[in-house]
Amino acid sequence: MEANIWMTELRAILRGAAGSFLFGVPLLYTLEIWSIGSSTEAPLLLIVLGTTFIIVLLLTQIEGFRRTLQLRPLEAVLESIEALGIGMICALLALVLLRRITLVTPMTEALGKLVFESVPFSLGVTLARSTLTRPNRNRRRVSLPQRFTSPTLISLRDTLIDIDATLIGAILIAFSIAPTEEIQLIASALPPLWLLLIVAASLLLSYSIVFASGFTDRSERQQRGLLLSPLSETLVTYLVVLLASMLMLIFFQQLNFQEPWQEWLGDTLVLGLPASVGGAAGRLLI
Template identity: 30%
Template sequence: MATERNGRPVRKSLKEYARGIAGGLLFSFPLLYTMEVWWAGFIAEPLELLILVLVTYLLLLGYNRFAGMHPDASWPNVFIDSVEEMGLGLLISFGVLLMLNRIDLYGMGLDELMGKVIIEAMAVSIGVSIGTAQLGAGGQEDKEKKEKESKRRNSKLGMFVLGLCGAIVVGGNVAPTEEILVIGVEAKPAHILAMAIFSLVQSVVVLYFSNFRGTAGGKSDNIFFDITFDTCMTYLTALGASAFVLWFFGRFDGVSFWIAFSQVIVLGVLSSLGASAGRLLIK
């Protein structure tokens, strides 16, 4: 509620902001140090930046709804939290890039400056959201809401949203690099098939046989159906996230369908780990 939000102690709010900053840096520092991301900010079109902002905001809405710091928050508060996290991501991104001498306030065009900051900030803002919700110590309030949160997160929609966030966070750190293209170009069909099978197997292992926290709840008596459905949904989510980030960073430009497909499968190895393990760990 708005009154509850406004009545939150300043000290508690500052702690949440501190956790958000820590999470933003923890999950996005590799991208802040990646040359390909700086270049993407230089050549990005306004429409591409707008799409990235919209997709990121939708991810923040989904994450804050299903696994945020305040699971009982109303939708207006979820919208506000997401805007705050995106704003904090922009500030962190601008400050770090300025510190690293990757932006020049006087000698750089406004388009390039905004492109670099916005692209980096989208990854940072997801880290801010995760850090705000996950880096705090659990208390009595967490225990009282545990059952309700578990039901929400174990819903199919909740699993999809958290899996998508995990895939973007993990796969997004590698997608801009040249190595994905090199592996995709040099890989033979047997390698691509092996990577796809490995991705599926690791998803099954993580989701059902790793004994990770959160892997045992909310399952029906039909374990074979659960394994098949959850694994397929996780892998398709990972492939969709991989295709999106690869498209955004221009990895599909001027290449054949097979090379584009190979890159998606290659990045899917990491993204599927993010979609399976990530959705369990960021609870």
């Protein structure tokens, strides 16, 4: 019984974190936010943090990141505090991952970046359930004629639907980020081995959003398509996301064939992080 309670709580936190990254990642790749956070004085940071909490509290009254919520004032306040905390932790992890905050970053600069980046991350926590809850699949599936309903064709169809949804989600999130200079700024500041952390974070976020957060029925997804397992689906769709990221960078002329392969790899993996979040969200909503 106690284990079930802890598992339910963990899934609620993962749902909140999933929404946090979905909302927060686009602004994470914004030079202006880094600059504003670095130069803002402490009193204004407190005002920003307080305003964020009030907005989160108002959203919690009608939404919340848990599946059930008793709208008593104290519970709403406690859940809002938790949502703000999850948002700030996710924002901090993302800033450290992209090396916008390092051990040599001044405390005031790090705190400023964290407070401003935590605004969309915290709002994403509160809106996670309404944003990432999958609609009724039965209304969205196209029925095949009876003579074409062999298991192989159905599996192939479901696999293609997953890949299409991954591409659509990746493009929706990453398309506006791809033409910006922030991709190259971030990639150029990352040591080669740090790129492995970017890959691991992208895979972990994709897996957590689709399989660990409780937004979808894991046993149902394992019976769909040709990808067969959470691990294989996560790996294959990540390759799809990386291909889409590279094509978006080429489309916006951020990469050309005169660039060294290290720059191709770094820029693609850095853009692949938000694209992975978008691709996972896309698969949830089909």
